[in-house]
Amino acid sequence: MNPKTFEYAIFHNECDVFFKGKGVYYIRSDRGEHEYGLGMQCALSEVNNNKVSSSEFVSEFTKFVNGLDTTESDLVHFYQNLYFYFLCLYKYKSITKDIVFSDEEANKIISDLLERTRDTLISESYIPYIVERFPRAKILPVIEKHKNN
Known part of the structure; x- marks a missing residue:
């Protein structure tokens, strides 16, 4: 099992570290930052190829979000993962729903x-930015609700 995969992260209980791009899951971009998009694309590719079930992905992503604080760092991790989840879903069609x-x-x-x-x-x-780029995203009513409160 490749130690940089989502499947590996699940097996070793390292999904929080995976979504944050820490340790072996850090993928350096040209800007010297973690490349969240490649991590998300890897995870969703494993879902699409049945290496990881969609329910496992959802469960681990939910645990990741639930464990976040409201610090700037944690919010960047959250929004970067959310943005690239939508990009993989709507543009790259890494998963079908x-x-x-x-x-x-x-x-x-x-x-x-x-x-x-x-x-x-x-x-x-x-x-x-998310609202503009992904007008079909199911989360938009939730985002709009919070934006208008």
């Missing part, structure tokens, strides 16, 4: 994080 936001628990946990952080500079910079 929205598995995260079809899950009631994931919706609740993500909604709770959005509510707690709606007035942060990080949220205010990411949310309009």
